[in-house]
Amino acid sequence: DIQMTQSPSSLSASIGDRVTITCRASQSITRYVNWYQQKPGKAPNLLIYAASNLQGGVPSRFSGGGSGTDFTLTISSLQPEDFATYYCQQSYSIPYTFGQGTKLEI
Amino acid sequence: QVQLQQWGAGLLKPSETLSLTCGVSGASFSSTAYCTWIRQSPGKGLEWIGKINNSGSVHYNPSLKSRATISVDTSKNQFSLKVTPVTAADTAVYFCAREVLRGVRFSFDLWGQGTLVTVSS
Numbered sequence: 617d618i619q620m621t622q623s624p625s626s627l628s629a630s631i632g633d634r635v636t637i638t639c640r641a642s643q644s645i646t647r648y649v650n651w652y653q654q655k656p657g658k659a660p661n662l663l664i665y666a667a668s669n670l671q672g673g674v675p676s677r678f679s680g681g682g683s684g685t686d687f688t689l690t691i692s693s694l695q696p697e698d699f700a701t702y703y704c705q706q707s708y709s710i711p712y713t714f715g716q717g718t719k720l721e722i
Numbered sequence: 723q724v725q726l727q728q729w730g731a732g733l734l735k736p737s738e739t740l741s742l743t744c745g746v747s748g749a750s751f752s753s754t755a756y757c758t759w760i761r762q763s764p765g766k767g768l769e770w771i772g773k774i775n776n777s778g779s780v781h782y783n784p785s786l787k788s789r790a791t792i793s794v795d796t797s798k799n800q801f802s803l804k805v806t807p808v809t810a811a812d813t814a815v816y817f818c819a820r821e822v823l824r825g826v827r828f829s830f831d832l833w834g835q836g837t838l839v840t841v842s843s
Contacts, residue, residue: 713770
């Protein structure tokens with residue numbers, strides 16, 4: 617199975633900050649990574665697909681990048697509703713696997 | 723607007739069968755979409771269980787060691803997950819999600835509300 621490792625595991629930031637979360641795959645997955653946001657008690661919500669494509673309805677302050685084994689999710693200017701847990705997920709091969717999550721806190 | 727609604731028993735004893743259903747309302751899945759099952763537990767995070775499409779093409783995570791069965795009832799627009807026998811390690815929140823093809827790979831763009839399943843004697 618492909619292992620997905622996120623860093624950091626938790627992150628403290630303030631409104632208006634620019635933050636970047638990284639995700640490293642245990643082997644090359646070209647650009648087949650998706651990013652999700654999850655709030656407590658809710659299902660994950662798709663933010664970015666295929667490394668850098670913004671899902672419809674997602675604010676443009678979210679962006680993704682990377683290829684091969686190293687990927688990033690960047691939030692350009694944190695808003696109050698962005699404090700949540702973020703997960704990367706590889707869709708390169710079955711079984712699909714997720715990172716362990718990054719909890720973004722105020 | 724397509725929505726996923728899931729239901730099933732939330733409290734099981736070890737060795738029993740977990741049975742969950744995911745109903746699709748608003749439209750049917752396209753021929754390239756799958757219904758996928760994912761679970762989330764504090765110890766193992768998010769774990770992909772398997773997926774099925776309207777044609778019955780199914781894929782499983784080998785980690786469940788053949789205990790999982792995913793099926794589809796196209797007449798009712800419903801997908802089902804069974805896991806047997808369950809142990810305490812199967813305690814988790816279970817989600818169904820729509821897996822759509824974007825370019826040449828998939829992503830989970832629509833999710834059910836989640837069902838907490840607890841396995842305890």
